[in-house]
Amino acid sequence: MSDPLPQRTQVAIVGAGPAGLVLAQLLARHDIDSVVLEAESRAYVEGRIRAGVLEQGTADLLVELGAGARLQREGQRHGGIELRFDRRSHRIDLSALTGGRAITVYGQQEVVKDLIAARLGAGGRILFEADAVGLENLDSERPAVRFRHGGVERSLAADVVAGCDGFHGICRAAIPSSRLRVFERVFPFAWLGILAQAPPTANELVYVNHERGFALHSMRSPALSRLYVQCGPTDAIADWPDDRVWAELRTRSAIAGPWQVNEGPVLEKVIAGMRSFVVEPMQYGRLYLAGDAAHIVPATGAKGLNLAVADVCVLARALAAFFGGGDRAPLERYSATCLERVWRAQRFSSWMTGLLHRFDDGDVGFAQKLQLAELDYVTRSTAAATTLAENYVGFPLPV
Numbered sequence: 001m002s003d004p005l006p007q008r009t010q011v012a013i014v015g016a017g018p019a020g021l022v023l024a025q026l027l028a029r030h031d032i033d034s035v036v037l038e039a040e041s042r043a044y045v046e047g048r049i050r051a052g053v054l055e056q057g058t059a060d061l062l063v064e065l066g067a068g069a070r071l072q073r074e075g076q077r078h079g080g081i082e083l084r085f086d087r088r089s090h091r092i093d094l095s096a097l098t099g100g101r102a103i104t105v106y107g108q109q110e111v112v113k114d115l116i117a118a119r120l121g122a123g124g125r126i127l128f129e130a131d132a133v134g135l136e137n138l139d140s141e142r143p144a145v146r147f148r149h150g151g152v153e154r155s156l157a158a159d160v161v162a163g164c165d166g167f168h169g170i171c172r173a174a175i176p177s178s179r180l181r182v183f184e185r186v187f188p189f190a191w192l193g194i195l196a197q198a199p200p201t202a203n204e205l206v207y208v209n210h211e212r213g214f215a216l217h218s219m220r221s222p223a224l225s226r227l228y229v230q231c232g233p234t235d236a237i238a239d240w241p242d243d244r245v246w247a248e249l250r251t252r253s254a255i256a257g258p259w260q261v262n263e264g265p266v267l268e269k270v271i272a273g274m275r276s277f278v279v280e281p282m283q284y285g286r287l288y289l290a291g292d293a294a295h296i297v298p299a300t301g302a303k304g305l306n307l308a309v310a311d312v313c314v315l316a317r318a319l320a321a322f323f324g325g326g327d328r329a330p331l332e333r334y335s336a337t338c339l340e341r342v343w344r345a346q347r348f349s350s351w352m353t354g355l356l357h358r359f360d361d362g363d364v365g366f367a368q369k370l371q372l373a374e375l376d377y378v379t380r381s382t383a384a385a386t387t388l389a390e391n392y393v394g395f396p397l398p399v
């Protein structure tokens with residue numbers, strides 16, 4: 001790091017999550033200079049447990065970007081998922097239905113660690129504990145990011161600002177509200193998630209529809225399980241002592257034959273709300289939003305991280321055309337190009353969420369019967385299963 005406190009760059013990237021880090025790595029391939037400003041410490045972002053499922057295209061891209069060696073060693077490639085309902089289990093053969101494509105189970109924090117190592121290893125600039133506090137001159141050719149670092153406020157001048165600062169960041173809020181349209185749906189439930197020191201009970205992910213609510217069995221390694229249960233939207237962690245979590249997991253996941261949830265010490269517990277959210281357009285002047293800063297999907301479809309990566313693929317290509325030959329057209333189309341995939345992922349994530357959760361509004365029994373009929377259809381019809389599979393493994397990235 002030749003200049004730990006840079007004052008000028010071509011692309012100022014706010015946020016060192018998957019969106020910001022992949023963007024920085026992609027830009028370097030085009031010899032475009034960038035600086036990543038991250039509010040939190042390196043240890044914090046490397047320890048933040050979130051997503052676990054990488055689409056085929058995301059895993060391939062990380063390898064291509066030189067950040068995939070550990071993913072190839074430690075990531076688990078899965079060619080199927082299990083749908084469980086009515087005390088029966090059904091496998092959806094993702095690979096057979098998609099011409100050999102698959103997902104990779106590899107923790108988001110591991111992706112973030114690998115990307116940070118690759119970027120810093122290549123001499124890239126990431127400034128941790130650099131809290132962006134304001135964006136300036138967005139509608140000019142000289143935008144800037146004001147940030148606080150080491151107790152001092154500074155300014156980073158750029159040609160373009162990439163708002164990769166997540167749902168609670170400052171970039172989206174810097175766009176005049178009269179220039180944005182917000183689309184939002186908040187689901188009337190949340191997920192309680194645990195990381196447990198216990199070998200995964202199944203080899204593949206298990207998505208469960210049960211009359212008491214949704215459950216999901218995922219994993220992080222051969223020794224670590226990642227498990228979720230649907231809970232109330234206002235539940236607190238204190239409402240969910242470990243015994244209650246395990247009891248719900250056992251009840252909701254039970255099948256007619258012998259099957260047992262592997263239990264172990266709970267290392268982490270979170271509650272995550274479920275919402276769909278999109279702003280249009282995803283750009284204003286010289287500011288381009290990417291990832292959770294622009295859209296949120298309910299986690300049931302495992303699309304959030306993957307969508308963030310798809311956005312920055314579009315952005316990197318557009319910036320290469322801009323800096324390489326002054327072609328502004330791809331940048332002007334940035335939002336429209338991204339939103340096609342965003343809405344396709346919103347549709348799929350809403351559909352998976354509707355298929356698998358308990359909805360307490362209206363006639364609950366009627367809704368459950370419809371879900372069972374649809375699940376039955378998805379597991380019997382190759383056409384329906386293919387629709388699920390091709391969306392779940394993901395469409396090719398716009399690289």
Ligand code: RFL
Binds near residue numbers: 040049272291
């Ligand atoms: P991130 O990861 O939130 O990164 C944003 C970064 O910006 C920083 N930041 C700032 N930096 C400087 N100045 C400021 N003023 C700043 N404000 C914020 C933050 O500290 C942070 O480091 O956004 P990004 O890069 O867009 O990535 C999005 C993904 O993190 C997110 O979509 C996924 O985690 C969603 N998600 C899943 N996605 C998948 O693709 N597959 C999954 O299996 C999956 N499972 C999940 C999930 C999200 C979950 N939660 C916790 C909501 C499971 C869960 C439970």
Ligand code: PHB
Binds near residue numbers: 052
């Ligand atoms: C996870 O492993 O954290 C995970 C897996 C699948 C999802 C959501 C989260 O749909």
